[in-house]
Amino acid sequence: MNKIYIKTWGCQMNETDSFMIRKILETNTKYKHTNEYKKANILILNTCSVREKAQEKLFHQLGRWKKLKMLNSNIIIAVGGCVANQEGEKIYKRAPYVDIIFGTQTIHLLPNMIEERIKKNKIIVNIKFKGLKKFNYFSNKKHINPKSYVTIMEGCNKKCSFCVVPTTRGKEINRSFKEIILEIKQIVKKKIHEITLLGQNVSSYFYLDKKNKKKYNFTNLLYKISKIKEIKRIRFITSHPKDFNNEVINAYKNIPKLVDFLHLPIQSGSNKILKLMKRGYNIERYKKIIYKLLKIRPNMQFSSDFIIGFPGETKKDFNDTIKIITEINFDSSFSFIYSKRPNTIANKLIDNISLKEKKKRLYEVQKIIFNQTIQWNRRMIGTIQKILVEEKNKNKTGTLIGKTESNRTVHFKGFNDLIGKIILVKITKMKKKYFKGKIVS
Ligand code: SAM
Ligand code: F3S
Numbered sequence: 515m516n517k518i519y520i521k522t523w524g525c526q527m528n529e530t531d532s533f534m535i536r537k538i539l540e541t542n543t544k545y546k547h548t549n550e551y552k553k554a555n556i557l558i559l560n561t562c563s564v565r566e567k568a569q570e571k572l573f574h575q576l577g578r579w580k581k582l583k584m585l586n587s588n589i590i591i592a593v594g595g596c597v598a599n600q601e602g603e604k605i606y607k608r609a610p611y612v613d614i615i616f617g618t619q620t621i622h623l624l625p626n627m628i629e630e631r632i633k634k635n636k637i638i639v640n641i642k643f644k645g646l647k648k649f650n651y652f653s654n655k656k657h658i659n660p661k662s663y664v665t666i667m668e669g670c671n672k673k674c675s676f677c678v679v680p681t682t683r684g685k686e687i688n689r690s691f692k693e694i695i696l697e698i699k700q701i702v703k704k705k706i707h708e709i710t711l712l713g714q715n716v717s718s719y720f721y722l723d724k725k726n727k728k729k730y731n732f733t734n735l736l737y738k739i740s741k742i743k744e745i746k747r748i749r750f751i752t753s754h755p756k757d758f759n760n761e762v763i764n765a766y767k768n769i770p771k772l773v774d775f776l777h778l779p780i781q782s783g784s785n786k787i788l789k790l791m792k793r794g795y796n797i798e799r800y801k802k803i804i805y806k807l808l809k810i811r812p813n814m815q816f817s818s819d820f821i822i823g824f825p826g827e828t829k830k831d832f833n834d835t836i837k838i839i840t841e842i843n844f845d846s847s848f849s850f851i852y853s854k855r856p857n858t859i860a861n862k863l864i865d866n867i868s869l870k871e872k873k874k875r876l877y878e879v880q881k882i883i884f885n886q887t888i889q890w891n892r893r894m895i896g897t898i899q900k901i902l903v904e905e906k907n908k909n910k911t912g913t914l915i916g917k918t919e920s921n922r923t924v925h926f927k928g929f930n931d932l933i934g935k936i937i938l939v940k941i942t943k944m945k946k947k948y949f950k951g952k953i954v955s
Contacts, residue, residue, distance in 0.1 A: 518545045519554035523571065524562025526712060526751065527683075528595055530663055532560045534648060535594070535621050542625040551579075555588055556628065561595035563678050565853040572597050576609045583611050590631060592616060592624070596682035599641050600856065606637050617641030618668070618683055622648040643669075643684040649693070660707040660904060660934045666694055666735065667713035672754065674781075675792045675859035676821060676852060679714055686714075691721045691730040695738055702744035707934050708902055709739060711750040717757035733761045740769045746936050747902055747919070748772050752779060756794040758803050766810045773919040774811050775845075778803070779819035783838035784831035787824050792859065797838060804842055815890065815920045816842055820849035822879055823872030825863035827852075832875050839882055845890045845920060847883045851876050891949075894922065894941045898954055901939045903932045915948075923948040 518539055522532040535558060536547045548554050557579050562568040576591065583589045592614035593605055599617045606612050613631050616624055620640045627638045649665070667688040670680045698709060713719065719732040739745055748771045753762070755778055766772055778800075782788055785796045807814050820835065839847075851872045854861055901916035901924055914928040916939070925948055926939050939951040 515553060515555050516544050516546065517548040517554040518556040518558060519548055519551040520558045520560060521551075521575065522560045523568055524560070524564065524595065526663060526710075527665070527668070527714070528560050528562060530665060530712065531595070531618065531621060531648075532558075535560065535624060538622055538648075539624060539628075543628065545628075552582070555586070556590045556592065557582070558592045558594065561593060561597035563596040563600050563682055563855070565850060566855070567853070569597050569601075572605075573608060576612065580609070580611050590614065590628065592627075594618070594621060596678065599682040599684075600678060602641050603637075603639050606639070613637060615639040615641060617643070619643045619648065622650070649689065659705050660902065661710070662701050662706045662708070663710045663712045664694060664697055664701075665689065665712045666716055667719050670714045671718070672715065672756070672794065673792055673859070675790060675863075676824065676855065678855045678858060681857050683714060686718065688719055688721045691723060691728075691735065691738075694735065695742075698739060698742060698745065702742060705934055707744060707936075708747040708749070709745055711735070711739075711748070713750075714752065715754050715757065716750045717753035717759075717762055731761070732757075733765050736762075736765050736769055736772065740771045746771060749775070751777055753777075755780070755800050755803060760806075763803065763806050763810070766807055766814075774814045775817075775920045776807065776814065777817045777819075780838065781819060781821050782824060782827070782831065783835035784827070785834075787827055787831050790826055790860070790863065791821070791824060797834070800838075801842075815845040817846040817848075818842075818844050820847055820879055821852050822849060822876045823867045824852045825860060825865045825867075827867060827875075835879065836882065839879065839886075843886055843890075844883055846887050847879070849876060849879050849883070890920070891922070891944055894918075894949060895944060896941065898938050898940050899924065899951070900936055901926075901951070902936050903928070903934065905933060906930055924951045925949070926951040926953055928953055 520532050520536060522528050539545050545556055559575060561572050579591055590613045593612055594616040598615050605615055614627050616627060620642060623640055631638045667686055669684045669686045671686045717732050719735060721730045739748055780800055781791055781793060783797060788796060899918045901918060903914050903916040905915050907913035907915050907925055912927055913925055914932060916924050924939055937953055938955040940954050941949050941951045943950040
């Protein structure tokens with residue numbers, strides 16, 4: 515049958531890695547991708563270890579695939595992603611029917627690893643960090659027209675006390691400036707008009723071109739990309755408040771292609787907790803960034819990440835988080851209960867809050883942000899929004915679908931030749947999952 519099935523958990527970077535795995539295997543082996551796991555003889559799990567539950571999920575999933583392997587011993591099970599980097603061979607000890615363990619930076623070696631596994635019939639493990647070599651093995655980038663993700667860096671040099679990423683993805687590795695620009699120039703030929711720059715910490719991007727003795731930082735990248743005529747919108751995830759300096763803030767003044775929307779993780783509204791988290795900024799600094807941006811772009815909207823119930827978080831600390839949520843009026847968030855992770859500094863802190871209390875606090879945060887999202891939605895009615903037209907509406911002829919800068923979906927009447935263009939649309943109605951609008955230009 516020669517089919518591969520890939521299951522992906524976690525962030526956008528894992529999604530991008532999975533697409534790379536698929537393309538690398540399809541190009542270099544006889545295996546083709548399938549969406550039906552029952553039809554596959556290679557089962558790949560691309561894992562996430564940011565929170566404990568994601569790790570437990572791995573062993574539950576492996577248990578289910580074990581049953582398939584009992585019926586067909588030729589099935590190969592491969593585990594990759596952050597749990598593989600974190601646990602390595604330990605995964606095999608708990609699930610001895612696993613055949614291959616590969617890391618976030620060894621996905622390009624998978625064709626060889628599969629061949630070796632078939633020849634030698636023994637567990638194959640390679641989770642080394644070998645730089646960003648995987649990009650050299652992959653040219654067919656994922657893009658759902660007219661948008662695409664472009665990885666600019668991976669890994670993290672920060673040491674947030676709660677986070678496993680520095681151990682699972684390794685130290686920051688930046689792609690070459692030239693390589694990134696070249697990739698974007700290639701993909702715009704495929705009708706790509708919106709780019710999302712991807713990395714654990716895009717704002718700390720730094721590349722030294724030794725040959726030309728030139729240094730490039732994140733804003734150099736933004737200015738260069740903004741000059742590519744076909745690119746009409748630029749987004750990025752994720753940036754860190756510590757590196758969000760005036761140079762990046764000023765880019766919002768000079769680059770209209772940067773969207774009026776920013777995801778900037780804050781984690782907590784309490785300076786005491788931020789210090790324990792080793793985030794490297796305080797609330798005053800975070801607010802400064804937001805207010806400087808609002809001065810340049812008064813309509814800018816923000817989303818953030820929150821960790822609830824971090825060890826030592828008192829009622830007062832939690833109330834400080836609620837305070838900042840309402841003050842900044844975040845449009846949306848990713849909020850989770852703190853999860854104790856191996857090899858992290860916070861692992862040693864005494865977790866003194868009951869699960870019941872943590873759940874109560876999380877519910878409160880999510881309820882407040884949900885209400886803020888609804889308020890932001892209501893405020894959209896009657897406004898004129900810049901829409902990137904993405905596709906025709908398959909369910910209603912003569913109607914198009916596009917996205918606002920704040921990622922809201924809008925349906926409106928229009929001709930197909932508008933696809934890929936930025937147009938002005940007046941928002942007329944709010945439906946359950948989308949808005950309705952009328953073209954004004
Ligand atoms: N680089 C980003 C930043 O500046 O914070 C975040 C990357 S991290 C992989 C994504 C999010 O996962 C974090 O912002 C945090 O909210 C969440 N996260 C990480 N470790 C966590 C943990 N131990 N428990 C709960 N949430 C966690
Ligand atoms: Fe994790 Fe902090 Fe880096 S959240 S990815 S260690 S910036």
